[in-house]
Amino acid sequence: xxxxxxxxxxxxxxxxALVQIANFRELGYEEEAHYLVAYFNDRPSExxxxxxxxxxxxxxxxxxxxxxxxxxxxxxxxxxxxxKFFEQFPEESSHVYHYLDxxxxxxxxxxxxxxxxxxxxxxxxxxxxxxxxxxIREKGEQLFLDLCAIADVAPEDxxxxxxxxxxxxxxxxxxxxxxxxxxxxxxxxxxxxxRDTAALYQPxxxxxxxxxWCAEMYLQQFETIRSGFTPVASDLMxxxxxxxxxxxxxxxxxxxxxxxxxENGRDFCKITWQSSPxxxxxxxxxxxxxxxYVELIRRTEAMFPTLVWD
Numbered sequence: 210x211x212x213x214x215x216x217x218x219x220x221x222x223x224x225x226a227l228v229q230i231a232n233f234r235e236l237g238y239e240e241e242a243h244y245l246v247a248y249f250n251d252r253p254s255e256x257x258x259x260x261x262x263x264x265x266x267x268x269x270x271x272x273x274x275x276x277x278x279x280x281x282x283x284x285x286x287x288x289x290x291x292x293k294f295f296e297q298f299p300e301e302s303s304h305v306y307h308y309l310d311x312x313x314x315x316x317x318x319x320x321x322x323x324x325x326x327x328x329x330x331x332x333x334x335x336x337x338x339x340x341x342x343x344x345i346r347e348k349g350e351q352l353f354l355d356l357c358a359i360a361d362v363a364p365e366d367x368x369x370x371x372x373x374x375x376x377x378x379x380x381x382x383x384x385x386x387x388x389x390x391x392x393x394x395x396x397x398x399x400x401x402x403x404r405d406t407a408a409l410y411q412p413x414x415x416x417x418x419x420x421x422w423c424a425e426m427y428l429q430q431f432e433t434i435r436s437g438f439t440p441v442a443s444d445l446m447x448x449x450x451x452x453x454x455x456x457x458x459x460x461x462x463x464x465x466x467x468x469x470x471x472e473n474g475r476d477f478c479k480i481t482w483q484s485s486p487x488x489x490x491x492x493x494x495x496x497x498x499x500x501x502y503v504e505l506i507r508r509t510e511a512m513f514p515t516l517v518w519d
Contacts, residue, residue, distance in 0.1 A: 221482070228502075230513075247275040263516060292386045299386070306382070315463060315464075349410040360428055360432060366435070396425040400422070407419065448461050450469075451469045487510050
């Protein structure tokens with residue numbers, strides 16, 4: 210199994226990547242992991258250069274200057290980076306890659322054989338509650354139709370796969386650079402559209418309008434269907450959020466360090482640590498799944514003593 214993780218050159222994402230690399234090393238996955246990093250201002254940051262020059266990291270690092278034509282939607286960087294990678298290494302598109310965000314770690318060794326079939330199925334975590342067609346339609350039927358038009362996909366085709374809406378973590382294959390550049394381009398259009406029409410798509414009783422920041426997830430799903438791949442929500446890919454009870458760590462395949470928007474005295478709040486959590490006092494309850502993640506942060510510090518930073 211190969212792993213692919215796109216990130217921007219930012220301390221906030223680089224510390225998450227280092228923690229993930231520690232998790233990969235513990236499970237024996239590190240040497241098959243590919244990190245795609247977009248850097249800015251024509252030069253990688255000092256932290257990224259330390260990663261690049263270090264013999265401690267065994268994962269592959271691929272560095273790309275950010276040359277996107279439209280940078281108004283930050284998440285479009287993810288499909289753009291995959292496009293750059295498969296443009297540089299077109300032969301790699303035939304391999305199965307596990308596509309992850311840097312804030313996602315495995316809770317235990319995973320059996321990958323079920324995801325390696327030579328078919329057109331793309332497996333992912335079930336995220337229908339916030340990426341599915343029905344969720345979008347609840348915000349506005351016309352919104353759903355307009356997003357389908359942006360994606361150039363038939364609404365009935367999307368609806369046919371609604372029970373298998375996937376996101377967060379994926380197993381991808383046979384999608385080259387053009388696929389990912391299409392997701393990048395269309396997600397920017399969709400993001401701007403949802404941002405500019407948010408007031409129209411917040412029905413009575415809904416606390417929030419459509420989540421425009423999810424445009425990349427929506428449009429990747431649509432592009433998957435448009436390109437003839439079959440999305441499959443796999444029960445083997447369940448994940449728990451950062452505010453889950455500690456028992457959830459042992460009952461889910463992944464821990465996703467998200468879902469805590471502010472400090473609450475119980476769970477790990479990653480946005481507090483814009484530079485890094487390394488060497489800092491972190492108050493997290495042993496009753497939270499986040500506690501296990503903080504333990505991983507401490508093991509990362511011990512594993513990479515010359516790479517961690519304040």
